[in-house]
Amino acid sequence: MKIQxxxxxxxxxxxxxxxxxxxxxxxALENLAKALEENSGSVIAANKLDLENxxxxxxxxxxxxxxxxxxxxxxxxxxxxxxIIGLPDPVGDVVxxxxxxxxxxxxxxxxxxxxxxxxxxxxxxxxxxxxxxxIKSGNVAILRGxxxxxxxxxELVRLIQQSLEKAGLDPNSVQSVDDFGRDGAVxxxxxxxxxxxxxxxxxxxxxxxxxxxSKVPVIETGDGIVxxxxxxxxxxEKAIPIILNSKVQRPSxxxxxxxxxxxxxxxxELLPKLGEELTKNGxxxxxxxxxxxxxxxxxxxxxxxxxxxxxxxxxxxxVVDDLDAALLHIGQYSTHHTESILTTNIPNAxxxxxxxxxxxxxxxASTRFTDGGEFGFGAEVGISTQKLHARxxxxxxxxxxxxxxxxGSGQVRG
Amino acid sequence: MKIQxxxxxxxxxxxxxxxxxxxxxxxALENLAKALEENSGSVIAANKLDLENxxxxxxxxxxxxxxxxxxxxxxxxxxxxxxIIGLPDPVGDVVxxxxxxxxxxxxxxxxxxxxxxxxxxxxxxxxxxxxxxxIKSGNVAILRGxxxxxxxxxELVRLIQQSLEKAGLDPNSVQSVDDFGRDGAVxxxxxxxxxxxxxxxxxxxxxxxxxxxSKVPVIETGDGIVxxxxxxxxxxEKAIPIILNSKVQRPSxxxxxxxxxxxxxxxxELLPKLGEELTKNGxxxxxxxxxxxxxxxxxxxxxxxxxxxxxxxxxxxxVVDDLDAALLHIGQYSTHHTESILTTNIPNAxxxxxxxxxxxxxxxASTRFTDGGEFGFGAEVGISTQKLHARxxxxxxxxxxxxxxxxGSGQVRG
Numbered sequence: 001m002k003i004q005x006x007x008x009x010x011x012x013x014x015x016x017x018x019x020x021x022x023x024x025x026x027x028a029l030e031n032l033a034k035a036l037e038e039n040s041g042s043v044i045a046a047n048k049l050d051l052e053n054x055x056x057x058x059x060x061x062x063x064x065x066x067x068x069x070x071x072x073x074x075x076x077x078x079x080x081x082x083x084i085i086g087l088p089d090p091v092g093d094v095v096x097x098x099x100x101x102x103x104x105x106x107x108x109x110x111x112x113x114x115x116x117x118x119x120x121x122x123x124x125x126x127x128x129x130x131x132x133x134x135i136k137s138g139n140v141a142i143l144r145g146x147x148x149x150x151x152x153x154x155e156l157v158r159l160i161q162q163s164l165e166k167a168g169l170d171p172n173s174v175q176s177v178d179d180f181g182r183d184g185a186v187x188x189x190x191x192x193x194x195x196x197x198x199x200x201x202x203x204x205x206x207x208x209x210x211x212x213x214s215k216v217p218v219i220e221t222g223d224g225i226v227x228x229x230x231x232x233x234x235x236x237e238k239a240i241p242i243i244l245n246s247k248v249q250r251p252s253x254x255x256x257x258x259x260x261x262x263x264x265x266x267x268x269e270l271l272p273k274l275g276e277e278l279t280k281n282g283x284x285x286x287x288x289x290x291x292x293x294x295x296x297x298x299x300x301x302x303x304x305x306x307x308x309x310x311x312x313x314x315x316x317x318x319v320v321d322d323l324d325a326a327l328l329h330i331g332q333y334s335t336h337h338t339e340s341i342l343t344t345n346i347p348n349a350x351x352x353x354x355x356x357x358x359x360x361x362x363x364x365a366s367t368r369f370t371d372g373g374e375f376g377f378g379a380e381v382g383i384s385t386q387k388l389h390a391r392x393x394x395x396x397x398x399x400x401x402x403x404x405x406x407x408g409s410g411q412v413r414g
Numbered sequence: 415m416k417i418q419x420x421x422x423x424x425x426x427x428x429x430x431x432x433x434x435x436x437x438x439x440x441x442a443l444e445n446l447a448k449a450l451e452e453n454s455g456s457v458i459a460a461n462k463l464d465l466e467n468x469x470x471x472x473x474x475x476x477x478x479x480x481x482x483x484x485x486x487x488x489x490x491x492x493x494x495x496x497x498i499i500g501l502p503d504p505v506g507d508v509v510x511x512x513x514x515x516x517x518x519x520x521x522x523x524x525x526x527x528x529x530x531x532x533x534x535x536x537x538x539x540x541x542x543x544x545x546x547x548x549i550k551s552g553n554v555a556i557l558r559g560x561x562x563x564x565x566x567x568x569e570l571v572r573l574i575q576q577s578l579e580k581a582g583l584d585p586n587s588v589q590s591v592d593d594f595g596r597d598g599a600v601x602x603x604x605x606x607x608x609x610x611x612x613x614x615x616x617x618x619x620x621x622x623x624x625x626x627x628s629k630v631p632v633i634e635t636g637d638g639i640v641x642x643x644x645x646x647x648x649x650x651e652k653a654i655p656i657i658l659n660s661k662v663q664r665p666s667x668x669x670x671x672x673x674x675x676x677x678x679x680x681x682x683e684l685l686p687k688l689g690e691e692l693t694k695n696g697x698x699x700x701x702x703x704x705x706x707x708x709x710x711x712x713x714x715x716x717x718x719x720x721x722x723x724x725x726x727x728x729x730x731x732x733v734v735d736d737l738d739a740a741l742l743h744i745g746q747y748s749t750h751h752t753e754s755i756l757t758t759n760i761p762n763a764x765x766x767x768x769x770x771x772x773x774x775x776x777x778x779a780s781t782r783f784t785d786g787g788e789f790g791f792g793a794e795v796g797i798s799t800q801k802l803h804a805r806x807x808x809x810x811x812x813x814x815x816x817x818x819x820x821x822g823s824g825q826v827r828g
Binding site: 406 | 429433512514518520522525527528606610611625626629631632633649652655656658659660663754763767768769771772773774775776777778779780782783784788789790800801802803805806815816817818819820821822823824825826827
């Protein structure tokens with residue numbers, strides 16, 4: 001089998017899926033949720049092969065953990081599919097419409113993209129999330145899940161295709177190119193005209209490669225050097241829980257805090273207490289000179305720290321002169337994902353909201369809220385850090401394009 | 415001066431322009447409209463140098479015509495700017511909002527992209543259109559207008575920068591890289607992180623180059639192999655005017671008809687009459703075998719004709735068996751710009767609307783209507799033929815992204 005056959009299969013499946021009713025698409029998803037529950041044994045068995053292979057190849061503990069499936073996690077996959085069944089179908093939504101003076105009726109409606117590609121790494125849950133979101137939004141999906149999860153993804157795609165077929169949909173509506181190894185990803189990036197949008201999910205390096213090499217339009221996701229600025233007027237008893245929640249609740253994800261900026265007037269009061277709490281939670285602090293005065297077990301921060309997404313229990317802290325200095329630092333180092341200001345000064349809050357150029361800008365809230373689930377979008381495709389098409393958490397709607405339908409009765413242009 | 419200085423200048427101008435009020439932006443545009451009227455002499459003098467240079471370099475008549483400015487055309491530029499003053503400012507529009515159960519208030523608002531780049535060829539009106547649309551939508555613009563219009567664009571950019579400055583805006587809000595020759599375009603395509611979106615306008619070849627080589631997100635525009643299908647049930651007395659309007663009203667533009675598909679049951683009645691009208695209008699017909707039976711001065715069409723955007727008084731005509739065959743042909747050759755069906759059969763009309771995968775799909779109307787001006791968007795940035803971000807005519811709204819503003823009172827994630 002050649003990759004072109006997969007692309008051709010996707011092209012053939014497109015028309016049927018894009019025109020499928022919500023109930024047929026939901027039927028396929030219900031089949032999938034059931035299939036996952038009924039076949040958890042075979043999924044876990046396939047996963048065991050990948051885990052054994054991973055141990056042999058000496059992959060990291062963190063990667064092995066993300067890869068591993070047990071009964072509970074497989075049930076979690078089924079639950080995620082059922083959640084998507086409950087979400088409204090965006091296809092066919094009328095987003096704009098007008099009748100021109102000459103009688104032409106214009107309607108702008110939401111339509112599926114067509115074929116969505118996803119390149120990701122060793123996370124079997126992404127296979128199910130993307131497949132389910134794609135099916136619900138009427139998009140054919142082509143998956144490249146990486147060699148570490150090869151056997152698991154093969155079994156998951158088998159269940160997905162079976163579920164599609166049982167609902168009367170083309171099983172080629174969801175396919176994988178994993179059999180082609182690295183070539184699969186390369187071919188996907190070249191498949192202009194066959195794949196309408198490519199979504200990379202995973203490490204910053206993976207995302208960068210896809211963004212720079214793809215000939216297919218890409219939505220850039222993830223990559224969060226996330227900042228909190230504690231302003232002079234912040235309520236410190238609220239600040240510490242927000243900072244801790246942003247940093248330690250789930251340090252490995254893109255909306256976790258990476259750099260804390262502290263107004264110099266509150267450094268002496270905040271930092272000693274905060275330092276204790278961070279130490280208690282196992283967080284290593286990289287501090288500027290001023291920070292080191294207040295947090296004794298902090299290590300000196302270098303310029304590299306300001307540009308680092310730790311994705312771990314590490315935090316860079318810098319004491320700054322004022323809001324201007326904080327905005328300057330954020331302007332220089334932010335990856336435009338999420339930043340939050342802790343303040344009771346409303347002009348400062350509004351200035352921060354207006355001037356910080358990120359997907360989500362917050363006042364007095366944990367950065368962990370930038371999340372499709374929290375926003376009520378259900379499972380998410382990813383969090384877009386680019387400005388084109390989608391910005392911030394992407395749900396079903398962000399997997400659609402639009403189309404102008406123009407109904408006339410013989411109009412010509414004068 | 416280095417190109418990096420232009421990019422840095424754009425970065426500095428961004429904050430001021432993105433936060434500028436509608437009235438300040440409109441003031442800059444009013445200054446520009448007046449400046450064009452008051453300086454038409456210097457603009458036309460600069461243009462004369464380009465035209466002389468063009469004649470020396472033996473550029474085509476069509477190109478010289480697009481390049482040429484006279485009093486009337488300069489007035490047209492000023493009028494286009496005034497039209498943009500009258501359009502609503504999309505910046506700050508609230509597109510979505512909700513309060514979560516925990517009290518967090520979420521607002522999704524429209525914001526400018528930041529820096530918009532445009533690469534185009536020998537059309538001074540694009541310099542003014544893009545600059546005015548960018549200013550109105552709060553976007554800094556970097557222009558690359560091509561060497562053929564070098565002197566004209568230099569004078570236009572001088573007037574634009576003067577107009578910005580007089581309104582209290584940073585003159586670097588609109589800059590040109592034309593001084594750097596071809597390198598200017600190459601550097602723009604590499605300027606990821608400095609330019610947020612790149613819009614190529616011009617020949618299919620130019621657009622293809624930008625789409626394939628740019629590291630900056632691109633919106634693909636133009637390129638229209640536009641089809642009309644005359645169904646069995648079409649009203650032939652309406653069909654001929656629609657076909658003629660679509661083909662001959664302005665053959666050089668992307669929404670002009672390129673291939674006509676005719677249901678075999680109406681070929682004998684339609685084609686002889688249509689052939690006469692086409693000949694009368696100077697249209698050369700490339701026909702399939704069946705077409706040649708009815709239009710004596712047609713030449714045989716080859717497969718290449720179905721894949722050609724003539725942009726001239728030439729038309730490919732193919733007789734097809736039925737709607738299915740028409741859809742198949744369109745699926746194979748369409749560039750996803752505009753297609754129209756002429757029919758009185760409502761199920762066929764709806765099927766055509768649903769199944770044709772193009773930016774604009776029409777029933778009983780001239781394809782020439784796919785146009786920002788006709789849609790009421792004012793001057794247009796271009797017509798997007800891709801599915802990401804914008805599809806079809808792009809106006810001010812399509813020059814914006816969104817941003818989530820999240821206002822809390824100490825919320826942390828549970």
